[in-house]
Amino acid sequence: MTRPVRPSDSSVECTYLVMPPDTNVLGNCFGGCILGWMDVAAGIAAWRHCKNPAVTVAIDNIHFAEAIHLGDVVVVKAQVDFTGKTSMEIGISVDVDDVRNRVRKHCLDGFFTFVALDDSGKPTEVTPVVPETLEEKARYWAAELRRKQRKGLK
Numbered sequence: 230m231t232r233p234v235r236p237s238d239s240s241v242e243c244t245y246l247v248m249p250p251d252t253n254v255l256g257n258c259f260g261g262c263i264l265g266w267m268d269v270a271a272g273i274a275a276w277r278h279c280k281n282p283a284v285t286v287a288i289d290n291i292h293f294a295e296a297i298h299l300g301d302v303v304v305v306k307a308q309v310d311f312t313g314k315t316s317m318e319i320g321i322s323v324d325v326d327d328v329r330n331r332v333r334k335h336c337l338d339g340f341f342t343f344v345a346l347d348d349s350g351k352p353t354e355v356t357p358v359v360p361e362t363l364e365e366k367a368r369y370w371a372a373e374l375r376r377k378q379r380k381g382l383k
Contacts, residue, residue, distance in 0.1 A: 233359035236368070239278040239309040239319075243270045244326070247301045258297040263323060264288070267339055270307035271319040275343040278309040278317055279355040286316065287342035289375055295325070295336040302326040304333065307341075310365070311372030315352040316344050318372040340375060 243266065251262045268285055275283035297303055304324045311318040319341045324333040347353035360369040 234278055234309075234356045235361055236308045236310060236358055236365045239274040239307075239358075241270045241274045241277070241305075241307045243273075243305045243307075245303045245305070247297060247299050247303060249299060252299045256299040258299075258301070258303070260293060263293075263297060263303070263337070264291070264339075266303065266305050267307070267321045267323065268341065270305045271321055271341040271343065274307040274309055274319045275317050275345070278312075278358065279345040279353075281345045281347065281353060281355075283317065283343040283345045285341055286344050287379065289340040289342070289379070291337065291339045293337050295334060297323075297325055297336055302328055303336075309358050310340075310360075310368040311376065312355050312358045313376065314354055316342055317355055317358070318342050318376065320368055320372070340372065342376075342379075 247258045251258050304326050307319050307321045309317045310320040321339045323337045324335050326333050345353050345355045360366045
């Protein structure tokens, strides 16, 4: 029997430095660049959870609340919040780390859905995630609700 997989077992933190090719003429980081960083972190979290390659199938609730600028240190955190039969919802948080003042500014959140693949590239079952803390349980229930809304279920 396999042991339960907790959300923290898939936890990922990636750090990036915003360089000139990542920015527009205003010095703001391209949204597509940030989404790419989020997708990489989510993919690693999915892989850690299911021990298989996984692919992005949906992106939900992206709102750029704060701009990210040239020279910013960006911290992307991701973890599996919910699992279906072959899919996983990964919650992602993006912050800017002010290294001089040791303060983080929250910039955006998002939710990526991944499907695990077997060796032939077909969807394969994933081990259920088992939330333990109140925060993990809240994230699980919210993810379950988003999943039902995506599928048109009640």
